[in-house]
Amino acid sequence: MIFVGTCGLEFSLSTAVTPRKSFEADNENCDVVIGQARQCVLHDHDFEAITNKLIQAGSSLDYLKYADALFEIILAGGLIQPGGSYVDDGVPLSPFSILQAKHPASVDDLKNYVQVLNKLIRRYKYLQKPLEEQSLPTLLQYINRWSSDQRDKFAVTVGLLISQGIVSATCLQTLAKDHLVKNDTSITVLAIIFRAYLADLSMEHLATSLKRGNIKDLLIFFPPNRRDGKLLDDFFRKENIPQVADWYTKRQQVLAKETIVSELKDLCAHEESTENIISSVHSKLEENPLPDTELIQCLWQGLMASVDWSTRTDQIEGLALREIGRFAPVLEAFSKSPKVEVALINAVQVHCYDDTRIMKAFVPMLKVLYNKDCVSDQAIIYWHQKGSKPQGRQYFLKATEALVKFLQEQEDSEDEE
Template sequence: MSSKEKPTLGFSIPCQELKKVHAQMIQFVFFAVNGTSGTRIKTRKRNIAAPLDPAAFADAVVQIYLDNAGDLELVVKNIESSELNFSRYGDTFFEVIFTGGRTQPGTIKPDEGERHPYSVLDCQPKREAILPSVLYIQKILRRRPFLIKNLENVMQKFLQSLELFEENERQKLAIFTALAFSQKLSGLPPETVFQALLKDNLVAKGLVLSFVTVFFKEYLVENSLDDLMLLLKRGKMEDKLLDCFPTAKRSTECFSEHFTKEGLLALVEYNEKKIFEVKLKEMKTTLTTQIAEETDISDVIQTAKQHVKDAKLPDVEVVRILWDMLMDTFQWSGKNQQQNANSILRQVNTWSGLLNAFCTSGKLELELMYKVQIQCYEDAKLMKLFPEIIRSLYDQDVLAEDTILLWFRRGANPKGRQTFVKALEPFVNWLEEAEEEE
């Protein structure tokens, strides 16, 4: 070998070049292990995200249904013993329960993959057919309470898409929703469920009205009307029942007609009572303000008559309201009882024309006496004023002599009867003597 030739190791790469490559490899390994700071680099598994595969999850759940022929007792046992990732695929899980398989993202259309025939939407639209699914979900939620949010998501999606379902499917969803609340499904929030319904296009097509009608009828099978109203209040729907009607039918008359036809008379009566109370409150507020501001009595009478007409208030109720308002606007001052007594009698005299405008029969006059008696019985400050108030109402032609005598002889209210009859006796004797003289 010539002294000028470079030795080799039997490869085509000269030894010098091989050493250079070897040095580079050593340097690479050094930095890979130690880095610039000399600290070992650690790979954190939690930073490695597993790919999403809801289709495989849905197929696995469907297979459990198929393997157990839809027996929900067996299904729930197999679900519990499985290693399925419910925390990641909760929405998909409930889609399988409701529709039998996975739905396409953002829709209610079936996606590719296995399906089972034991879903909520595949059963009969009857409570006995749907209730087992509700109880099955309840068992799942007790073990995995975090899934309630996923149930809420899926229900919201379906309720906001009612128009995409067939009529019998909407009926099943309504029955399921009623049973879910009736069975107090763990943590399901009424507000988010009900508010999902109030979409203008769904209301306009009458779909919301049909849904809530089925819901009400089903819920009231095992619950009282008070329970229903409490549920609607929690769902912020108590004052929005008319909003479920299409705009053209959004009236008290249509409300009463529809739910009476559907056999929900108790709901109709409740609504009428609620409307009555609202109008009653409006009347009290308006008239109390007018009386406090000393509005001309003719204007107050006109306002009262208009409210009575609009609210269709019974005459007896009007008399009670008017007396309450006269007393409510009176302000007690200091400890001088005589001054207070004089002020009350002045109040009665001033507004006697208002009372006279509505006490148009002996029956209504007697009702006014009952009202005065009860208020004097319940308010110790007024107890001694009873005979003077009655005398004042007589002097102002609000109460007739026959009415007072009838009350005295056999018409007094049981509350404090003996006390008030005895207190009024001198005035009654005077009336009877005057009558004999005539």
């Protein structure tokens, strides 16, 4: 192959499985390619020429058979033996490899190397799978043995390979191995990979790549005693990629909401007491905290989802009022501020807008919440003046005019006294 300056590579890989005449023929082809490619490398890293030689070599060499060796040489400069050290065969490391890129590691410089791989794999599509499933995971598991400079170059390359769609993020699962997680090796490498990816693409794009790569939780890359959302948030902000921290926080909040909604449905279905429901919610919040305004909307959704709404149309309004009265103590326990109260009113507004059967029950529902101390008169007035949601706004504002006027007059009367 082109990168070691000797055909011994072909011999060592094929002796066990290839007849003598076959691998000798391969070696002769290999020698020719080596000589041509070395000329390309020596001429100031002519990436286009190297790419062409690699593609030409694939017509005579069995790249699929030697895919692991091919990629180890391009990525690491030589063959890697179990344990992570280079094979001691007396062959010098290749002058063309990722680890021979400019120092310090640069996205712009390493894009040239990645482009070589990209063009090679586009020509020989069967090479994509061994790169993703074998070569990258193998090299990543030994990354703790490399110098910081080598680690940086390789991590940037992995980030670019994933961002350009050459491989999926599945290879990153290797970084969850215990020997890499300890001493922060995994998260340090992961931060470099993410930074390279985000140099050209958005966090939303990266999130999609992680999902497709079955990377479900970034905490698995942290040491067990540091698997905490706050520590993760701080780490990625210090690494100057706050978008990763923001995305993770939002994602955890979504998961927390789904968990609470599901839990509420189960608790209500089993007719648990108000005290047990409130205690369960607090327990979930300890695991995954939520902003108060997000929580109150989540509680409303969960409680309403537990109701069987398959009743007669002329009875559904009465059902809604009864259920709200039953659930009011739970909502009241978490309505801690005017801002949360407005968020609750908005949750009711959107719910009534989505379920047109109970649109006319909006004002009676609001009155129940007011009488049960879930929302205050100030919250209702503020909501009416400038806090409402766009969904059905004109209808709901018109419907609540009389209630708001009453509350304002009541407030004015109390002020006069």
